[in-house]
Amino acid sequence: MWENELFFEAVPLLLEAFIKVTLVVTVLGTLIAVVLGLVWAIAVRELPPLLAAPLRFLVDFIRMTPLPVHLLVIYYAFNSLSAMTVGILVIGVHYSTYMAESYRAGIESIRSGQWEAATALSLPASRTWRAVILPQAIRNTLPSLGNWAIAMFKDTPFLIFISVPEMVTRAREFGGQHFTYVEAMTVAGVLFLLASYPTAVLMRKLEKKLAY
Amino acid sequence: MSDFFSGVATALPRLLGEGLLATLVSFAGGAVVMVLVAVVLGLVEHQAPAWLAVIARVIVELFRGSSLVVQLFFFFYVIPTLTGVDLGSTWTAIIALGLNYGAYGAEVVRGSLNAVPRGQWETTTALSMPWATKMRRVIWPQAWALMLPGFNNLMVMLIKGTAVVSLVLLSDITFEADQLRRQVGLWPAFLSALVIYYLIALVVSTVMRWGEGRAQRRLGLGDFQIRQARRDAAKVLAGAAAAEAGSGGSGARREGRDT
Numbered sequence: 001m002w003e004n005e006l007f008f009e010a011v012p013l014l015l016e017a018f019i020k021v022t023l024v025v026t027v028l029g030t031l032i033a034v035v036l037g038l039v040w041a042i043a044v045r046e047l048p049p050l051l052a053a054p055l056r057f058l059v060d061f062i063r064m065t066p067l068p069v070h071l072l073v074i075y076y077a078f079n080s081l082s083a084m085t086v087g088i089l090v091i092g093v094h095y096s097t098y099m100a101e102s103y104r105a106g107i108e109s110i111r112s113g114q115w116e117a118a119t120a121l122s123l124p125a126s127r128t129w130r131a132v133i134l135p136q137a138i139r140n141t142l143p144s145l146g147n148w149a150i151a152m153f154k155d156t157p158f159l160i161f162i163s164v165p166e167m168v169t170r171a172r173e174f175g176g177q178h179f180t181y182v183e184a185m186t187v188a189g190v191l192f193l194l195a196s197y198p199t200a201v202l203m204r205k206l207e208k209k210l211a212y
Numbered sequence: 213m214s215d216f217f218s219g220v221a222t223a224l225p226r227l228l229g230e231g232l233l234a235t236l237v238s239f240a241g242g243a244v245v246m247v248l249v250a251v252v253l254g255l256v257e258h259q260a261p262a263w264l265a266v267i268a269r270v271i272v273e274l275f276r277g278s279s280l281v282v283q284l285f286f287f288f289y290v291i292p293t294l295t296g297v298d299l300g301s302t303w304t305a306i307i308a309l310g311l312n313y314g315a316y317g318a319e320v321v322r323g324s325l326n327a328v329p330r331g332q333w334e335t336t337t338a339l340s341m342p343w344a345t346k347m348r349r350v351i352w353p354q355a356w357a358l359m360l361p362g363f364n365n366l367m368v369m370l371i372k373g374t375a376v377v378s379l380v381l382l383s384d385i386t387f388e389a390d391q392l393r394r395q396v397g398l399w400p401a402f403l404s405a406l407v408i409y410y411l412i413a414l415v416v417s418t419v420m421r422w423g424e425g426r427a428q429r430r431l432g433l434g435d436f437q438i439r440q441a442r443r444d445a446a447k448v449l450a451g452a453a454a455a456e457a458g459s460g461g462s463g464a465r466r467e468g469r470d471t
Contacts, residue, residue: 001294064368064413065406066375068386073402076393157281160379168281172289181289189286192278200277 032092037099219400245310254321
C-alpha cells in the first residue's frame with residue numbers, strides 16, 4: 001500500500017517540479033493578472049460605450065468559460081509558443097477577468113465625493129486615477145487579489161491539459177511508471193496544502209488589518 | 213468563412229450529443245453533492261459542539277487547500293488502491309467535484325448563518341423553540357436568501373470545473389472538442405465548445421437569480437431590497453468566491469452565533 005522508498009523518491013522530484021514550474025507559473029501568472037485586471041476595470045469605465053460593451057462581453061465570456069478549453073485553444077493556435085509560455089499567458093489572462101471584478105468592486109466602493117472633488121479641482125483623468133481613486137480602491141482590493149492568486153495556484157494542475165510538466169503532471173507520470181499512485185499523489189496534495197493554507201490564513205489577517 | 217460554418221455544423225451534433233451529456237451529468241451530480249456537503253459541513257461548523265465543528269473545519273480546509281485535479285486523481289487512482297472500491301469514472305468525477313466545491317459552499321453556508329441578525333436567534337431562544345423548528349421556520353429561510361448568490365457563483369465555477377472530467381476518461385464537451393479539432397479544425401471545434409459552456413452558465417445563473425428573487429420575496433422583501441442584497445452579495449463575493457467564499461470575515465456581519 002504505502003512504500004517509504006517510493007515516497008522518498010517522489011518527494012525531491014515533485015519538489016523540483018513544484019519550484020521550477022508551479023511556483024513560476026503562479027508568480028508570473030499573478031503579475032499578468034494583476035496588471036491586466038486593472039486595465040480591464042479602468043478601460044470598461046473610461047472607454048466610450050461602443051468600445052466598452054464588447055470589452056465587457058469578452059471579459060465576461062472568458063470568465064464564464066473553462067480554463068482547460070482556453071489552454072487547448074491557445075496551445076494549438078500558436079504553435080511557436082512553448083507549452084509553459086501558453087500556460088502562463090492563459091492562466092494570467094483568465095484570472096485577470098476575475099481580478100477585474102475585484103478592482104471594479106474596489107473602485108465602486110469609493111464615495112462619489114472623491115470623484116466630484118477631483119472634478120472640482122479639474123484634475124486630468126490620469127491624475128484622478130493615479131492620485132485619488134486607485135490608492136483608495138487598491139487598499140480595498142488587495143485581500144481579494146491575494147485570494148485569487150491562491151486560487152490560481154490551485155488551478156495550475158489544469159496545465160496538465162497541455163502537458164506542462166508541473167507537479168501533478170509529474171505525479172501522474174511517476175505513478176504510471178511505478179504502477180501505484182498512492183505516494184506521489186499524497187505528496188502532491190500535501191505540498192499544495194502546505195503552501196496554500198498558510199497563505200490563506202495570512203490573507204485573512206491582511207483582510208482584517210486593512211478593513212476600515 | 214463557409215469552411216468555418218460547415219465545421220461548426222459538423223461539430224455541433226457531436227458536442228451536443230455525448231459530450232453535453234457527460235458534462236451535464238457531472239454538473240448535475242456535482243451540484244447535488246456540492247449542496248449536500250455544503251449544508252452539512254456549514255451547519256456542523258456553525259451549530260455543532262466544538263470538537264465536531266473542528267472536524268468539519270479540517271475537512272473544509274483539506275478540500276479547499278489542495279487542488280481539484282489532485283482530488284480527482286486521488287479518488288480515481290489512490291482510493292481504489294487503498295480501499296479496493298472502484299467508483300468508476302462518472303462517480304469519481306461527481307464526488308470529487310461535489311466535495312471540492314462543497315467545501316467552498318460550506319463557507320457560504322457558515323457565513324450566511326453568521327449574517328442572520330442576532331435578534332432572530334435570541335427571539336427563538338426566548339420562545340424556547342426546539343432546534344429543528346427554529347432552523348426550519350426562522351433561521352434557515354433568512355440564511356437561504358443570503359446564501360443563494362454565493363451558490364450562484366459556485367454553480368458557475370462548478371460548470372467550468374467539469375472541464376477536468378476528461379482526465380478521468382469521461383468524454384465531455386472539452387474532450388469531444390479536442391477530438392473534433394483534427395476533423396473540423398481548431399476554431400470551429402473549440403469556439404462551439406466555449407459557446408455551449410457559456411450558454412449553460414448563463415442558463416444556470418438565470419435560474420439561480422430567479423431563485424434568489426423568490427427566496428427574498430418569501431421573506432416579504434421587495435425588489436429594492438432584492439437588488440440591495442444582490443449588490444451586497446456581489447461585494448462580498450467579488451474575488452472571494454474561490455478562496456474565501458462568504459466566510460465570516462469578508463463583509464458578512466459577525467453576529468448571531470447562538471451559544
